[in-house]
Amino acid sequence: MKKVIPILAGRAAAPRFAGGPLADTRGRPMRDLRISVTDRCNFRCVYCMPREVFDSSYRFLPHSAILSFEEIARLAGIFVDLGVKKIRLTGGEPLVRRDLPRLVQMLSSLGAELTLTTNGSLLAKHAAALADAGLDRVTVSLDSLDDATFRAMNDADFPVARVLEGIEAAVAAGLSPVKINMVVKRGTNDADLVAMAERWRGTGHIVRFIEFMDVGATNGWRMDDVVPSAEVIKRINQVWALEPIDPNYPGEVAERWRYADGAGEIGVISSVTQAFCSSCNRMRLSTEGSLFTCLFAQSGHDLKTLLRAGASDEALRDEIAAVWQGRTDRYSEIRTLETAKRPKVEMSYIGG
Numbered sequence: 001m002k003k004v005i006p007i008l009a010g011r012a013a014a015p016r017f018a019g020g021p022l023a024d025t026r027g028r029p030m031r032d033l034r035i036s037v038t039d040r041c042n043f044r045c046v047y048c049m050p051r052e053v054f055d056s057s058y059r060f061l062p063h064s065a066i067l068s069f070e071e072i073a074r075l076a077g078i079f080v081d082l083g084v085k086k087i088r089l090t091g092g093e094p095l096v097r098r099d100l101p102r103l104v105q106m107l108s109s110l111g112a113e114l115t116l117t118t119n120g121s122l123l124a125k126h127a128a129a130l131a132d133a134g135l136d137r138v139t140v141s142l143d144s145l146d147d148a149t150f151r152a153m154n155d156a157d158f159p160v161a162r163v164l165e166g167i168e169a170a171v172a173a174g175l176s177p178v179k180i181n182m183v184v185k186r187g188t189n190d191a192d193l194v195a196m197a198e199r200w201r202g203t204g205h206i207v208r209f210i211e212f213m214d215v216g217a218t219n220g221w222r223m224d225d226v227v228p229s230a231e232v233i234k235r236i237n238q239v240w241a242l243e244p245i246d247p248n249y250p251g252e253v254a255e256r257w258r259y260a261d262g263a264g265e266i267g268v269i270s271s272v273t274q275a276f277c278s279s280c281n282r283m284r285l286s287t288e289g290s291l292f293t294c295l296f297a298q299s300g301h302d303l304k305t306l307l308r309a310g311a312s313d314e315a316l317r318d319e320i321a322a323v324w325q326g327r328t329d330r331y332s333e334i335r336t337l338e339t340a341k342r343p344k345v346e347m348s349y350i351g352g
């Protein structure tokens, strides 16, 4: 992947960030930070890390290239100083990174909400330690309750039952309410979406139905495979009446709907059919320390070189601020069949 030279190198430093909301060229504040702690995963979900590409010859990042917990924690502190309110650990599969609770503990004192997105496969083992270390909440990806469909989608023959055990362990550890993410792919698992809604109705946990996105360049994305969120809502509404509710905060990714009978809420994430670029407040820090201001980016801004060259907190803060302030992207608003073919960075690398 192309590396972009640190943007302050070789020219006068941008004005120091002086507090207050940090805004990009479209006035979007930087509120959320997603940190990818590994580019590796123990699943090979067909829409994310297809086995034909991520096979035994695929070259994942060597350990020396990935940020250490100390480096991540230092940068996270600077992000919080710059106004970040929520940090999400992701990947790859974050729980395959050894000793993750240690990182959680290092981040837990920063004052930001701390969450984790996981495929749930190792959650039963780690939920208590993560909660003890200070994790606030967890999002578990689960694409079907039908075991055969789920095993085929994760392409690792991993059973649904063990993800459900992971969710139970998270609840027992106090990481509630759990969010459950289901990527809906037409003809693959869309027949299961009502069953998924039914399973979590009345539990206090929140299922979010995600449109299949053209992230990366390897998942063979086609518009025909996308089930628009409007259709998801229509299909669930035919069984239990739904009504829209306000976002919890400006820029929330999921659009919220509640059951009219009071049995809780669901969410839909409609990156393809209802672009939410105008309120996107997310910065991403990749496994090897590059900044990405868009999930659909083709390249990032290398922060690690500056970090490892001994830069001060102030220099790192200025660099991060300048990247955000120079941000212009709005990929989902300009998506076409042509842009979908661009060589974009893989989601497992950039952090989902």
Ligand code: SAM
Residues within 6 Å of the ligand: 041, 047, 048, 090, 091, 092, 093, 094, 117, 118, 119, 120, 139, 140, 141, 181, 183, 210, 211, 212, 213, 214, 215, 219, 347, 348, 351, 352
């Ligand atoms: N391994 C963790 C997990 O499974 O949740 C974290 C990383 S994963 C890349 C984060 C989320 O991105 C998961 O919910 C996954 O289903 C979703 N995802 C991956 N590829 C996607 C795609 N092409 N379209 C929509 N969502 C996708």
